[in-house]
Structure formats: structure tokens, C-alpha cells
Amino acid sequence: MPSIGVFALQGDVREHLQTLTALGADAFPVRRPAELARCDGLVLPGGESTTMAKLARTFELLEPLRSRVREGMPTFGTCAGMILLADRIEGGTADQETIGGLDVTVRRNAFGRQVDSFEADLAFAGLADPVHAVFIRAPWVERTGPGVEVLAEAQGHPVAVRQGRLMATSFHPEVEGDGRVHRVFLDLVAG
Numbered sequence: 001m002p003s004i005g006v007f008a009l010q011g012d013v014r015e016h017l018q019t020l021t022a023l024g025a026d027a028f029p030v031r032r033p034a035e036l037a038r039c040d041g042l043v044l045p046g047g048e049s050t051t052m053a054k055l056a057r058t059f060e061l062l063e064p065l066r067s068r069v070r071e072g073m074p075t076f077g078t079c080a081g082m083i084l085l086a087d088r089i090e091g092g093t094a095d096q097e098t099i100g101g102l103d104v105t106v107r108r109n110a111f112g113r114q115v116d117s118f119e120a121d122l123a124f125a126g127l128a129d130p131v132h133a134v135f136i137r138a139p140w141v142e143r144t145g146p147g148v149e150v151l152a153e154a155q156g157h158p159v160a161v162r163q164g165r166l167m168a169t170s171f172h173p174e175v176e177g178d179g180r181v182h183r184v185f186l187d188l189v190a191g
């Protein structure tokens, strides 16, 4: 049973814990470096990315997170979690820190005011049936580096990507999801 941490200083932690537990993972919240150290894989939930980065710095988790991701820990970011994994951000504050590792540029709040939040059924690479995707003030991926695979798109923009053992979605598969996207991540963890 893989040990999967969910970054828990801010964000929709409980939904991820429930989904991962239902899939048979040993899922637990991560608030300190000792908890991070026992993760086989990590989920960065949705929430508010600037707040999450600031709290990570305050609780001395930011540098440990950066090293674990650099060392190849499988990591899955959803929405704000995608922003935290991105190497470059557009539409953020100038001093916004990220964990980084994913060679993409993401645009925060990209879908704009009109469609602040919306839902869509999206084709997802490797899955037979469309995934029901809930978007809440979501980013999209503006540019991808050469090693990045696009797994899903919405309105012509990448909204799910994978690079090696890193995976990110603009939407919230932990909300009204059926577990299949988390299963894709657990398969990555299993290697």
C-alpha cells in the first residue's frame, strides 16, 4: 500500500484524502518535514497558491518539498497545486514562489471572470471514458517544455499534463470525480 501525503497547510485536503483512501492508499496529511519524509508520493491540493507557498515557507516545508520533487518523488498537483509545481507563472504576483519541477508556464485564473467556475467532460489520455472536470478559478497551461505530455485540454488549452513522475490538472478530480485520475497518479507512484 503506497504512502501518499497530501500537503495540508491549506486547501481541499479532505477530498483528496478520501479519494486516495478509497483507492487503497495509506493517505495522510503533511504539515511538517517528518511527514513529508515518509511519503512515497505527494498530492498538492487546490486552494490558494500564494497562501500555500507562504505557509510552506513559514512551516519550513518549501525547501524540503523542492528537494523531494527534484529527487523524483511522484507528485500530483490539482489547480493551485498545478501552479505550485510550475516552473513559471503568469498572472501571479512578481514575488510568488513555487516548488517548481514541471517545465510549464501556467496562467493563473486563466479562464476569466465569465467562466470563473465551470464543469466539463474531457477526454483524458489513457482513460477510455471522459473525465468529469470541475474548474474553480482555474489556471491553464500556457506553454509546455519538450518533456511535457498533455493529457487533457479544455477550450483549446492544456489542463492536464505529465512530465516524468510529475502530474498536474487545472481541475479538481477530487471533487465529483470517480477516482480514475487519482488511479493514474497511483500507477505513476507504483512506477
Ligand SMILES: NC(=O)CC[C@H](N)C(=O)O
Pocket (backbone or CB within 6 Å): 045, 046, 047, 048, 049, 050, 078, 079, 080, 081, 083, 108, 109, 136, 137, 138, 139
Ligand atoms: N481552485 C483553486 O485551486 C484556485 C487556484 C487559485 N486561483 C490560485 O491562483 O491559487
